[in-house]
Amino acid sequence: MFKSNPDDAQNVHDLREMAKKRLPKWLFEFVDRGTEDEVALRNNRAAFERIKLKTQVLVDVSKRDQETTLFGKRHDMPIGIAPTGAAGMLSYKGELSLARAAKAANIPFTLATGSTTSMEDVAKQVGGTLWFQLYMWSDVRLSHMLVERAKNAGFEALVVTVDGPVNTNREYNTRNGFTVPFRYNSKNTLDVLKHPGWMLGVLGRYLLTTGMPRRENYPTELKERYTQVSAAERKTRNDSLSWDDLQVLRDMWPGKLIVKGILTPQDAERAIAKGADGIVVSNHGGRNFDSSMAPIAVLPSIVDAVGHRTTVIVDSGFRRGSDVVKALALGAKLVLVGRSTLWGATVAEDVGVARAIQFYREEISRTMAYLGCRNVSELNRNLIEYTETPHLPLSM
Ligand SMILES: Cc1cc2nc3c(=O)[nH]c(=O)nc-3n(C[C@H](O)[C@H](O)[C@H](O)COP(=O)(O)O)c2cc1C
Numbered sequence: 001m002f003k004s005n006p007d008d009a010q011n012v013h014d015l016r017e018m019a020k021k022r023l024p025k026w027l028f029e030f031v032d033r034g035t036e037d038e039v040a041l042r043n044n045r046a047a048f049e050r051i052k053l054k055t056q057v058l059v060d061v062s063k064r065d066q067e068t069t070l071f072g073k074r075h076d077m078p079i080g081i082a083p084t085g086a087a088g089m090l091s092y093k094g095e096l097s098l099a100r101a102a103k104a105a106n107i108p109f110t111l112a113t114g115s116t117t118s119m120e121d122v123a124k125q126v127g128g129t130l131w132f133q134l135y136m137w138s139d140v141r142l143s144h145m146l147v148e149r150a151k152n153a154g155f156e157a158l159v160v161t162v163d164g165p166v167n168t169n170r171e172y173n174t175r176n177g178f179t180v181p182f183r184y185n186s187k188n189t190l191d192v193l194k195h196p197g198w199m200l201g202v203l204g205r206y207l208l209t210t211g212m213p214r215r216e217n218y219p220t221e222l223k224e225r226y227t228q229v230s231a232a233e234r235k236t237r238n239d240s241l242s243w244d245d246l247q248v249l250r251d252m253w254p255g256k257l258i259v260k261g262i263l264t265p266q267d268a269e270r271a272i273a274k275g276a277d278g279i280v281v282s283n284h285g286g287r288n289f290d291s292s293m294a295p296i297a298v299l300p301s302i303v304d305a306v307g308h309r310t311t312v313i314v315d316s317g318f319r320r321g322s323d324v325v326k327a328l329a330l331g332a333k334l335v336l337v338g339r340s341t342l343w344g345a346t347v348a349e350d351v352g353v354a355r356a357i358q359f360y361r362e363e364i365s366r367t368m369a370y371l372g373c374r375n376v377s378e379l380n381r382n383l384i385e386y387t388e389t390p391h392l393p394l395s396m
Pocket of ligand 1: 030031032082083084085086112113114133161260282283284285286287315316317318336337338339340
């Protein structure tokens with residue numbers, strides 16, 4: 001209903017523009033923006049602009065593939081879908097769209113703790129390579145219940161996010177009236193009314209079927225409507241957690257354990273010492289700590305320290321296939337994308353997500369051709385050149 005045609009988009013920036021038109025401002029900004037002065041958000045992109053790639057000419061690159069082996073499993077592309085709690089708010093049952101498109105593309109999909117579709121439903125209805133993202137809560141009993149459920153539902157990896165010890169400071173949410181718990185006021189109600197496509201196609205559809213989306217993975221005592229977090233908020237604080245809590249998870253979890261939100265070689269070492277099989281070098285897409293370093297900038301030092309002992313994954317700000325190629329050349333094994341596939345889901349559910357993935361596929365392939373590389377194992381640091389750029393990009 002009132003949907004844009006994702007075929008009209010030429011890249012993920014276009015999908016973002018289409019999503020911007022469809023969504024109420026408070027929801028669009030909740031996804032799109034960073035935190036405080038949004039320095040980290042801009043710096044994530046600027047860091048890519050400082051990295052150039054060296055071309056190699058007259059190499060037969062007529063047969064190229066992007067196959068990637070991760071934890072012993074083959075995937076068709078070196079990207080995966082990052083955990084994002086808001087998918088089900090952007091599009092009706094958005095997590096299912098993300099999971100289906102990931103399965104069709106043979107790439108991993110990470111389901112967020114805060115998702116509005118339960119992990120059991122995603123596993124049962126879709127399957128594919130499924131990872132479960134866990135926020136550890138101070139009430140560890142509740143977190144451990146989630147881990148048990150993820151194990152029983154057959155998730156292959158547990159992605160433990162560690163970069164949010166306290167709530168972040170996203171002032172625009174307050175300004176937009178997107179507060180927790182959510183309170184309808186004339187401003188945000190008018191905002192919804194001005195976006196009938198989303199109001200009828202997402203909100204209306206929920207109201208006619210399951211009711212307002214809730215965080216379906218939360219234990220019953222915390223399972224409130226998505227827009228109300230009062231009780232959950234109290235129990236889900238996690239500023240008292242330590243590496244020992246990770247050790248407990250390692251002992252409980254038989255599958256792959258991935259620690260998300262690492263930005264220094266020292267923390268990478270600590271994660272490995274606790275038995276992590278992989279790490280995600282991430283600053284949460286510039287959403288949490290505004291003075292954080294750009295993941296693509298710190299990636300080489302982390303790969304140098306632990307790359308031979310663990311699987312290094314990276315995210316935050318990847319918008320082009322060439323961004324992905326830069327990370328692989330610097331030693332990452334996989335890139336997670338967050339907002340790009342969310343924009344795809346917003347614009348056209350499964351088809352929109354597939355379109356976002358298609359952009360990465362085509363751009364990675366094109367970049368590899370310019371670099372004279374036929375497969376991802378040929379990407380290496382000799383292809384990298386650092387330069388200074390005179391300006392910061394203004395968006396994303
Ligand atoms: C709307 C939104 C919700 C997110 N929710 C979560 C979450 O629940 N858990 C988590 O570990 N990361 C979450 N993230 C961070 C992503 O997993 C990922 O680190 C980030 O989006 C990558 O940056 P990118 O959006 O620039 O690709 C969220 C990101 C966005 C944009």
